[in-house]
Amino acid sequence: MLEPRPSLKAPNLGDVITPADAMKWALIIARNGAGFVAPNPMVGCVIVDRDHKFIAGGWHAKIGEAHAEADALDRFSLVRGKPENLAGCHVYVTLEPCAHEGRTGSCAKLLAPLKPASVTYAIQDPNPKVAGQGAKILSGAGVVTVCLSEARAWPAFPDKPIEAGVQIDLVEEAEDLSEVFLWTMRNQGKGALPFVTVKVAASLDGRVSMHSGESQWITGEQAREKGHRLRLEHDAVIVGRKTVEADNPSMNVRLEEFAGHVNSVVLVDPKAKLMDRLKEFNIAKVRPPERVFVCVQTGVADPAAVARGRAQGFNVFEAEGAKSGVIDLRDMLKKLRELGIGSVYVEGGAGTVGPFIDHDIVNRLHVFLATSVLGGKYATGWSDLCGVEKLKDGWKLKRQRVKLIGADIHITGRFDL
Numbered sequence: 001m002l003e004p005r006p007s008l009k010a011p012n013l014g015d016v017i018t019p020a021d022a023m024k025w026a027l028i029i030a031r032n033g034a035g036f037v038a039p040n041p042m043v044g045c046v047i048v049d050r051d052h053k054f055i056a057g058g059w060h061a062k063i064g065e066a067h068a069e070a071d072a073l074d075r076f077s078l079v080r081g082k083p084e085n086l087a088g089c090h091v092y093v094t095l096e097p098c099a100h101e102g103r104t105g106s107c108a109k110l111l112a113p114l115k116p117a118s119v120t121y122a123i124q125d126p127n128p129k130v131a132g133q134g135a136k137i138l139s140g141a142g143v144v145t146v147c148l149s150e151a152r153a154w155p156a157f158p159d160k161p162i163e164a165g166v167q168i169d170l171v172e173e174a175e176d177l178s179e180v181f182l183w184t185m186r187n188q189g190k191g192a193l194p195f196v197t198v199k200v201a202a203s204l205d206g207r208v209s210m211h212s213g214e215s216q217w218i219t220g221e222q223a224r225e226k227g228h229r230l231r232l233e234h235d236a237v238i239v240g241r242k243t244v245e246a247d248n249p250s251m252n253v254r255l256e257e258f259a260g261h262v263n264s265v266v267l268v269d270p271k272a273k274l275m276d277r278l279k280e281f282n283i284a285k286v287r288p289p290e291r292v293f294v295c296v297q298t299g300v301a302d303p304a305a306v307a308r309g310r311a312q313g314f315n316v317f318e319a320e321g322a323k324s325g326v327i328d329l330r331d332m333l334k335k336l337r338e339l340g341i342g343s344v345y346v347e348g349g350a351g352t353v354g355p356f357i358d359h360d361i362v363n364r365l366h367v368f369l370a371t372s373v374l375g376g377k378y379a380t381g382w383s384d385l386c387g388v389e390k391l392k393d394g395w396k397l398k399r400q401r402v403k404l405i406g407a408d409i410h411i412t413g414r415f416d417l
């Protein structure tokens with residue numbers, strides 16, 4: 001599929017927008033919360049008046065702070081004087097309004113007494129404390145409540161059916177937006193793994209580094225900026241020992257609007273080779289030691305080196321070895337989830353990415369392809385260290401999207417796990 005719809009221009013106050021564009025805008029602004037709301041989902045909300053004129057959009061900006069509906073309502077009140085003027089308006093939310101009181105109040109209970117004409121949400125919240133309860137509160141108060149993944153008509157235009165393609169696209173985008181949250185809610189308890197995203201930046205022929213080791217930069221600035229946004233959306237970035245030694249990357253989020261954001265990094269260093277020099281590397285210079293996780297292999301890493309790493313404040317943890325001699329990545333991920341990491345972003349190199357693909361634990365793949373061919377028998381391909389015997393067994397992407405990003409091609413999709 002080629003980029004399903006052109007990205008939407010920001011609506012101005014008073015612009016008449018379609019229900020589809022209201023939901024699309026809610027999906028776009030939801031991502032303003034990236035990096036600040038986990039383990040909550042990113043959520044966006046748009047309010048239009050009875051004539052479908054745009055009034056306000058809001059999002060969940062930070063854990064513990066206002067949910068998207070409350071934020072949108074605050075902005076609505078600035079324009080329309082008071083929340084009570086929501087009566088007769090239409091509300092679009094990317095996720096079912098919550099029913100429970102958590103760090104903040106219930107959004108369904110906030111909206112219900114204000115009597116909006118309708119509340120449309122893209123997908124149901126699988127959190128057992130919500131799961132349809134939010135919708136029940138709203139419909140119980142007489143508000144037309146529509147779950148887009150099940151709906152047949154737009155609430156604002158009861159006689160107008162939803163265009164099937166548009167509806168599927170919006171629901172899928174909402175699921176993609178909330179994929180980490182949905183995964184976390186559906187995978188709980190002992191042995192649960194974090195959501196795993198793998199990212200690769202390669203030449204058109206799949207090479208990630210030259211025979212000499214040179215690899216910076218294969219793709220352009222816009223693709224790299226997108227890479228930084230993806231770092232923001234995950235709890236931790238995973239990097240292999242050799243990449244840290246070769247490139248001394250920081251693995252932080254370098255985006256002007258998120259200056260000061262501190263992310264976590266996981267270094268895969270089975271033999272604890274870098275432990276005594278870790279402080280010299282940028283991954284340990286740009287963040288406090290407790291945000292540096294180091295995975296060593298049980299029975300392989302020198303316990304004295306592990307103790308020295310811990311004494312410096314690094315989060316050193318052990319994972320079992322797999323039969324192949326490499327770290328059992330399921331065990332590593334299980335430990336990370338226990339340490340509070342709900343999503344990881346694997347950035348390579350190939351020695352790290354390959355085993356992830358082989359372990360069948362990758363939820364989402366992002367491949368950025370430069371339109372240059374590097375060739376060379378000894379240049380490294382990103383999938384050199386994983387593989388199948390037969391064509392039919394190839395790992396197949398679902399819901400794939402392809403678009404141009406600057407001069408590069410961005411391909412993303414999910415694996416069924």
Ligand SMILES: NC(=O)c1ccc[n+]([C@@H]2O[C@H](COP(=O)([O-])OP(=O)(O)OC[C@H]3O[C@@H](n4cnc5c(N)ncnc54)[C@H](OP(=O)(O)O)[C@@H]3O)[C@@H](O)[C@H]2O)c1
Nearest residue numbers: 201208209213215240241242243326327348349350351352
């Ligand atoms: N274009 C891109 O997207 C991209 C991204 C990142 C890196 N790179 C390039 O890739 C090159 C380095 O990549 P690389 O493939 O040589 O190395 P790497 O993936 O960075 O590191 C591999 C090493 O990490 C450890 N490791 C990773 N996963 C493991 C597992 N499951 N079990 C046990 N150990 C594991 C091992 O350390 P030990 O050897 O200590 O056992 C392994 O040798 C650099 O030139 C870098 O510039 C390119």
